[in-house]
Amino acid sequence: MVKNWGDSVRRLVPPFQGTALVGWLAPLAVAIFGGILRFVRLGEPKAVVFDETYYAKDAYSLLKYGVERSMLGDSKNPIADKRLITGNLDIFKQCPQPDDCASFVAHPPLGKWMIGVGEWLFGMTPFGWRFMAALVGTLSILILARVARRMTRSTLLGCLGGLLLALDGLHLVLSRTALLDIFLMFWVLAGFACLVTDRDWARGRLVDRYERAAITERGPKLGWRPWRIAAGVCLGAACAVKWSGIFFLIAFALMSVMWDMGARRALGLREPYRGGLAHDVPGAFAALAIAPAVTFVASWSGWFAGANGWGRNWDQATSSGPAFFVVDSVRSWVQYQLQVLGYHSGLHEYHPYMSEPWQWPLLLRPVSFHYPTGLPPSACGANECSQAVLGVGTPALWYAAALALIGLIVWYVSNRDWRAGAVLLAFAAGWLPWFYYAIADNRTMYLFYMIPVVPFMVLALVLVAGQALGKQNAPAGRRAVGAAAVGAFALIVLINFWWISPVLTAETISHAEWWARMLMRSWVTVAPK
Structure with a gap:
């Protein structure tokens, strides 16, 4: 038996610093600040930006038909783009038969359904199709602040994490654009936060x-x-x-099970691993295999419920009773998933802003989301004007994060700190798999594929900042130096973000001002004028 129950609880579930009320109010304040950055001028540029040409219209199609449907125009839908911006929602092809308009899509529907919520609330406008991206971007700041607080037991460090995420340029751009990646990041971060909370909950119950x-x-x-x-x-x-x-699902499932076994071992049980296998793994399988599978299939409800989806074979499925309907529907759906897999494996189309995974942490090749030509000089009061949305991270944050991640490797090897291990695992799950596609498949890829790991880059910085600040009982001078260093870094990130923000949010500035913000020649496709 455990001799001192209170000591065991404190050892397995350390107490938080500060009150629970402040632990909520301070992160909320940081999230509101980040939300202001994301919602102000959200409807600008009044244009279909980058891959919004697919996802904003697919979301509208889901609202209207329950599935994605073919649009007017070619693969990038320029005719439909022009109609949308002028408020004309007649963007779908007219088809004699519903199957003639079925559209093959390369991604599952949940992210597009989420975009569609904003379109349903605010209409088919730039603000409407970007609303949910801005909302989940803002909520992710709150989640990051809360999970950083839980991992460090410090509200101050939690707020630092939220602030740094709010000031990341790539996170800002994707929070203001109707692409899928911000939603992927949100659900990955939410899943991670739930597992960190479960870690505390399970350890407390284990001791009890x-x-x-x-x-x-x-x-x-x-x-x-x-x-x-x-x-x-x-x-x-x-x-x-x-x-x-x-990739994250597999990594986090293994991580959660290892946390369980580690808790049993830390409590002094003689057979912690057998205990984990017997008592924790079955529940983990249900929670982290069955529940995700059900969620994934449920997101395709619109495809299962109607006759207009790609490869649906509705007439065949409904021809021989309920049992055959289910079997044939599942067979058609699996065939669709295999087609999607083949599409992703064969995606080799050239794009001027494509890049390789090894380039991403160094921001060597960001993506130009929007750069109109022919702006009149009167737009900015100079001979030439620019209005850009550049999908790039805040350099000061990203370069410091690269160093912090290297530091975490040393920290984890020397101390086996679970927090360092969790952050490194999450970063690896979101970054390393792309090397396979780069080497074996030569796949078309972009910098913004990094957005799911940006919160974990921030967590790496938060953990290093915690080391710089030192423990609560550290000498006052030691903590003062650490606080000054952390504060100076946060200020540098803020200034760097402020400097590049005009090219993140489509502000109209002079061409000279735009060029001054291009850190490297590789950030643009043409030489300056």
Whole structure:
């Protein structure tokens, strides 16, 4: 039996610094600040920006028909783009038969359904199709601040994490654009946050049940774990936005099980690993395999419910009774998923802003989302004007994060700190798989594929900042130096963000001012005039 129940709780679940009220109000204030940056001028530019040409219209099609439907115009839909901007919503092809308009799409529907919520609330306008991206971008700041607080037990460090995420340029751009990647990032981060909360919850219950019951050498069963089920739903939702969510799902499932075994070992149980296998793995399978699968399939409800989806074979499915309907529908759906897999494996189309994974942490090749030509000089009061949306991270933050991640490797090897290990695992799950596609498949890829790992880059910085500040009982001079260093870094990130913000949010500035903000020649496709 545990001799001192209180000491065991504090060892397995350390207390938080400060009050619970401040632990909510301070992160909320940081999230509101980030929300202002994301919602102000959200409807600008009044244009279909980059891949909004696909997702904004697919979302509208889901609202109208339940599935994605073919649009007017060619593959990039310029005719439909022009109609949307002028408020003309007649953007779908006219088809004699519903099957003639079925559209093959490369990504699952959940992210487009989420975009569609904004269109339903605010109309088919730039503000409407960007609303949900801005909302989940803002909510992700709050989640990051809260999970950083939980990992460090410090509200100050939690708010630092939220602030840094709010000041990241790539996060800002994707929060103001109707692309899928911000939704992928949101669900991955939400799933991670649920698992960190489950870690505390499970450890507290482990100590409580060990103290109050006759326990075998493997330890007690923990029963119902709602936070881990919530994590499974969130990670299933990530996969239902983009298939790349599967990398995080696998990594986080293994991480959660290892946390369980580590908790049993830390409590001093004689057979912690057998206990984890017997008591924790079955529940983990239900929460982190079955729940994500159900969530993923449920996101395709519109496809299952109607006759107009790609490859639906509705007439065949409805020809021989309910059982055959289910079997044939599943068979058609699986065939569709295989077609999507083949599409992604063969995606080699050249794009002027494509890049390789090794370039991403160094910001060597960001993506130009919007850069109209022919702006009149009167627009900015100079001979030449520019209006840009450049998908690029805040350089000061990204370069410091690269160093912080290297520092975490050293920290984890020397101390086996679970927080360093979790951040490194999440970063690896979101970055390293793309090297396979770059080497074996030569796939077309872009810098913004990094957005799901940006919160974990921020968490790396937060953990290093915590080391710089030192423990609560550290000498005052030591903590003062650490606080000055952390404060100076946050100020540098803020200034750097402020400097590049005009080219993140389509402000109209002179061509000279735009060029001054291009850190490297590789950020543009043409030489300056």
